[in-house]
Amino acid sequence: MKSRSKSKAAIVMALTLLLALPVVTTVAYAHERRDVAGDYQFVVGFIVEPPYEGQKNGVDLRVTRKAGNTPVTGTEATLKVEVTHVPTGVSRVFNLRTIFNDPGHYTADLIPTAPGHYRMRFFGAVEGKPVDETFNSRAGGGNFNDVQSSADLQFPEKLPEARELSAATRGALDTAQEAQASVQDAAGEASAARTLAIAGIALGAVGVVLGVGQAVLGRRNPRS
Numbered sequence: 695m696k697s698r699s700k701s702k703a704a705i706v707m708a709l710t711l712l713l714a715l716p717v718v719t720t721v722a723y724a725h726e727r728r729d730v731a732g733d734y735q736f737v738v739g740f741i742v743e744p745p746y747e748g749q750k751n752g753v754d755l756r757v758t759r760k761a762g763n764t765p766v767t768g769t770e771a772t773l774k775v776e777v778t779h780v781p782t783g784v785s786r787v788f789n790l791r792t793i794f795n796d797p798g799h800y801t802a803d804l805i806p807t808a809p810g811h812y813r814m815r816f817f818g819a820v821e822g823k824p825v826d827e828t829f830n831s832r833a834g835g836g837n838f839n840d841v842q843s844s845a846d847l848q849f850p851e852k853l854p855e856a857r858e859l860s861a862a863t864r865g866a867l868d869t870a871q872e873a874q875a876s877v878q879d880a881a882g883e884a885s886a887a888r889t890l891a892i893a894g895i896a897l898g899a900v901g902v903v904l905g906v907g908q909a910v911l912g913r914r915n916p917r918s
Contacts, residue, residue: 724739724740724743724744724837724838724839725737725738725739725743725754725837725838726738726739726829726836726837726838727837728827728829729760730820730825730827731820731823731824731825732823733759733760733761733823734757734758734759734760734766734820734821734823735757735758735759735760735763736755736756736757736816736827736829737754737755737756737758738753738754738755738814738816738829738838739754739837739838739839740752740753740754740838740839741753741754741801743838743839744839744840744841744842745806745839745840745841745842746806746841746842746843746844746847747806747807747808747809747841747842747843747844748805748806748807748844749805749806749844750803750805751804751805751806752801752802752803752804753775753777753788753790753800753801753802753804753814754801755769755775755790755799755800755801755816756798756799756800757769757798757800757820758798764798765797765798765799766798766820766821767792767797767798768821769790769798769800769820770789770790770791770792770800772818772819772820772821773790773800773816773817773818773819773820773825774787774788774789774790774816774817774818775787775788775790775802775814775815775816775817776788776814776815776817777802777804777812777813777814778812778813778814778815779806779808779810779811779812780810780811780812780813780830780833780834781808781810781811782808788802788803788804789802790802791803806841808841809840809841809842809843810833810840810841811830811831811832811833811834811840812830812831812840812841813828813829813830813831813834814828814829814830815827815828815829816828816829
């Protein structure tokens with residue numbers, strides 16, 4: 695009976711390991727591993743792979759020493775990451791923070807709001823050694839995933855993405871500004887028309903006064 699129980703436990707453990715293997719392989723494949731500054735190794739990607747636009751995510755960085763494969767701590771104080779959405783060229787520098795109870799593991803929280811190619815540039819120092827390394831997502835030849843559109847995951851109805859709402863807002867503001875400019879132009883034209891009308895009335899009044907004056911003078915000085 696004990697041998698059967700041990701056999702069943704071994705089978706269950708083996709199946710569990712086999713089921714977990716594809717997940718582990720996927721995570722490892724979706725990151726890029728690189729030797730940095732001679733003595734260190736960086737593993738870089740997104741915290742959640744694959745990343746989707748509009749979903750909370752973050753830069754994923756693991757720093758270890760090549761000698762002994764030991765984690766490097768304190769890097770959050772000396773290293774920063776510049777994240778660039780390559781299609782638009784928009785960049786932002788983020789501070790790194792540690793991940794609780796996981797030495798040598800760092801992240802920078804972000805919500806990617808547009809799909810496509812992303813670039814991560816780590817600059818500063820690791821244990822006093824200068825670092826300036828750039829990692830690209832797959833569209834730029836790297837090993838971690840590009841940000842994906844979330845439209846295909848939405849169910850039962852597809853919602854507008856943040857970039858679509860932003861574009862619609864900008865369009866509405868542009869339309870409102872154009873309408874305001876048209877109103878101002880119309881007001882200016884109306885003011886000019888009123889000015890011309892007032893001038894016309896004034897000239898007419900002057901003409902009437904002159905005409906009356908000439909008539910009065912004509913009566914006082916009749917021709918002989």
